[in-house]
Amino acid sequence: MPQNQQQQNKIQNPETSVPKTPQMNERDFINDLLTTEKYMTSAYNVALNEASNQTLYQDLATIFKETQDCQRTLYNLMFKNGWYAVEQADQTKIQNSYQQFSGYKSQLPYMVQ
Template sequence: MNQTQKIQNPETNVPKTPQMNERDFVNDQLTTEKYMTASYNIALNEASNQNLYQDLATIFKETQDCQRNLYNLMFKNGWYALEQAEKQKIDQTYQQFTGYKTQLPYNVQ
């Protein structure tokens, strides 16, 4: 069995104290932005007025971009790590969802 490989930059050290440090603040803001994008997504699905929908879509995009910038900052500073997926798992998931596609009432290309 292959061992999972982490993808991570060298970690930027921050003080380990009871007070919030830079990493804590950025992580808190990232969590908030993720929550906000999820909430705006629901609002977009429910908006019945076109002007409101357009305004929400603009705000959603700005919020999503902010979330992505915070994620990139955390990754750059080594505060966010990813795990490299094994090729076998990727292939298995691809086959699974390819099978789902054949069950749809219309042919998705």
């Protein structure tokens, strides 16, 4: 996709300026926290899959939800400040992905469908 087309599809708020110094600024700290929360939710997901004790599973599920909510809050803060941009999906790409994964669905066991 050409650079101009990518810029047109970008969804981003105006960027809040931060000092450009060797020291970490507000954006750096929040980005570091966001990355950490993403790793933590991934690790809790694995722990949930492996938990054999129901009480432990429930505790992990609660912690996972709190961690996921924190990650979402940090993402929203980054997006609000213009430090995180997303790309608007092209309708053709969405349709192609839908068709691709609809084809996979027919390959799944009956219970999953």
